[in-house]
Amino acid sequence: MNRASSLKLDPCSRPDLIALRRWVVAFCIIRFDLEQGQVIEECFPPASVSQDEELNVAFSSFPDSMSQNQNSASIHDCMFFFRFRRRGTAPDALKAQEDSVPPDTVRPLNVETRSNVDNSDVVSSTGDDGNDEGGSGGWTNSSVLSALASVLSPRSIGGESSGKQVFDSAELHNSPPVEHPHLSEDHPPAMQRVGSQNASGTDGNDFLYGYVFNRQRQDQRLKRGGEQKSVVILTRKPFSSVFKPLLQILGPLCFDIGKKALDHVATFVSRWPSPVLGELMDLPIGSASLKAYLPPACSLTSDYGSSYDEFVSAMAPFPPLNHSIPQGLFHEADLFGMFRGIILQIWMLWELLIIGEPMLIIAPTPSQCSEAVACIVSLAAPLPCSVDFRPYFTIHDHDFSHLNSLKEGDQFPPMILGVTNFFFLKALRSIPHVVSVGGSVASSSKTPMAARSSNGRKQDQQGLQLSSLKKFSPSNLIHAVKMRRDGPLSLMTEHKEAVWSTYQPTTKPDTAVLNRLVDAGVTPRVEESMSVVNNEILRRHFLELTTNFLAPFGPYLRVTTPSEGTSPFVEPPSLPSFHTHEFLGNLSERGPGKFLSKRMRANWLDLY
Known part of the structure; x- marks a missing residue:
């Protein structure tokens, strides 16, 4: 196939x-050289990243030895992505074009007032009984959610507060930022958005994403019987919805025409x-066209650096929930397909994400672990994910030395690591x-959906466990006891989908949602179609769950609208003070x- 003909x-x-x-x-x-290791053959535009970043990119662009052993085909392609903290200064002249906002300034935050709203109101598209999963409703304003994300943002790995917002050079036509006079000690430090820089001179909260197409080719005529190369x-x-399809091209x-492809696609x-x-x-x-929805501004992390216009546009209330419009980051990730083996644990993963708990996601391949991390991050919608997430993390990442130096009893920073x-x-x-998650056992150990009776009525949640009871045997019991005794280290002898945590979740798995999930078919095409349906069901549920959880914070993020004729040079109204015990x-x-009362246990207040 001559792919170059379509890119003339x-x-x-x-x-x-x-x-x-x-x-x-x-x-x-990037090529893996037997003598030199990972070698960057080509980088276009040249000198776009610093030397430290080049090393990080090179080491993160290849599967490790464990995941390579999973493949026996003569030619094997895989795609995944990683995220790393920027370090150093790129030497190219274009760096001067990447202007940014001064570190200790913020954009003025004006939140539209909604009157006559009791702060116990619930955002729900379900009606009074909470059983329906369609429609929209509630007072929630996406600017409230965007501001709340910064309030709840946990500290970064180095203990720094949220970093400055970075703006593209094409966005500098907006009004200049002003210092906010009302962000005082009554608000959490993260709310103040005070920028901080690391020792290298780069904003400590500025990240790069790397989308990887890796090819491994086995050839006995070559040293070590093969070679591998990555395009990044x-x-x-x-924007995974854009860069994954672009990477497939x-x-x-x-591999067809060499480095000329970089120049063609860049054009x-x-x-x-x-x-x-x-x-x-x-x-x-070329002759093709990529059609993709971009995530809304309110769902992007602070390192993206949304422009002022984008931030203001997020003040409009959420539109009615739409099956085709993403409400958060990584909306296209296969949530159901990745976690169907541990479907009952998704609610606990949502809680851990909301409260900023660190998680280690382990899978046999980079494709699986990066997809799993994307799925967990997507559960935060419509909030941006304030936890530092690394879809594919290696020991060569500069942050690993800090994490590895933590002693017993030290608090692990809020991170989601895919390894x-x-x-x-x-x-x-x-x-x-x-x-x-993941692995060859995923297809044989899938948790079935809740059973339905012949008249279509939903049965008790215990139906979810029937298949596991049918498979009971002494050997399975011994295996389960061994997994509990050894903990995650049991994965070193056999990979199995499981969750190890002492956390006791407040949220109960929603039986109504589980009963609506469609069991996958026998063919890949049918299974993919069913995953699309199931992903929408799950995303709509967790979107409602998050919005309802945030509802009590609403009054603290609404300010009085200035009266008509107020001078634009007058200081903006301050946000109400937040006191934890009073709240x-x-x-x-x-x-x-x-x-929430139907979906949470009696200790629901502990989650807040």
Whole structure:
């Protein structure tokens, strides 16, 4: 197949490097050399990242030895992505184009007032009984959610508060930032958005995403019987719905025509319009076209650096829930397909994410662990994920030395780490929650959906456990006891989907939601279709769950609207002061509301 024919360009065409930066930082081709290790053969544009970042990219772009053993095909392609903290300063001239907001300033925060709303109101699309999962409703405002995310943002790995917002050069036409005079000690430090820089001079909260197309080829004529090479897209934008399809074009094309593919694809990408958050974008690439929804501005992490216009646009109330419009980051991740083996544990994973607990996600391959991390992050919608997440984490990441130095009793920073190397099970013993997903056993140990009776009525939740009871045997019992005794280290002898945690969740698995999930068919096409349906059911449920959980915080994030004729130079109104004991006392008296009371246990206040 000649893929190059669909990407024909005028011989004089050259990519606009400034415009390219709206989407991509760099394209890389990385080869694994037997003598030198990982070698970056090509980086376009040249010198787009620092030397420290080059090393991180090179080491993160290949599966480790464990995941390589899972494959026996002569040619094996896989795709995954990683995320790492930026370090150092890129030497290229374009770096000067990446202007940013001064570190100790913020955009003014004006939250639209909604009157006559009791703070015990519940955001629900279910009606009074809470059994229906459609429609929309409630007072929730996405700017409230965006502001709340910064309030709840846990400290970064180095103990720093939330970093400065970074803006693309194309967005600098907006009004200049002003210092906010009302963010005092009454508000958590994260709310103040005080920027801080690390020793390298780079914002400690600025991250790069790397989308990887890796090819392993077995050939007995070569040393060690094979070779492998990776094609990587480096970007500051967590737009998996765009970069995964783009990588499916770029990866094979690089193996067909070599480094010329980078220049061809860069030219097309530089002609794309600027990203419009929350909208469907049509992005031409040769004779093809990528159609993808971008996540809304309110769901993006602080390192993305949304412009002021994007932030203001997030003030409009949420539109009615739509099956095709993403409400958060990584909306396209296969939530059901990745966690169907531990389907009853998703509610606990949601809680751990909401309260900022560290998690270690281990899987046989980088594709599986990065997809699992994306799925967990997507559960935060419509909030941005304030926890530092690493879809594919290796021992070569600069942050590993800090994590490995933590002593017993030290608090592990709020992170979600996706790994494939069993070494992390021993090196990071202090991490309190370990989740094992993926593997060849996934297809044979899938948890069945709740059974239905012949008349279609939903049966008791105990039906979820019937198949596991039927499979009871002494050997299974011994195996279960061994897994409990050895903990996550039991994965070193046999991979199995499981969750190890001492956390007692407050939220109960929703039987109504589980009963609506459709069991997958026997063919991959049918299974994929069923996953799409099931993903929508799960996402709508957790979107409602998150919004209802946030409802009591609403009054603390609404300010009085300035009266008509007020001078624009007057200081903006301050947010109400937040006092923890007062908040919990009032919440205890009012209760969690209908939606949450049906889905949480008696100790629901502990979650707050």
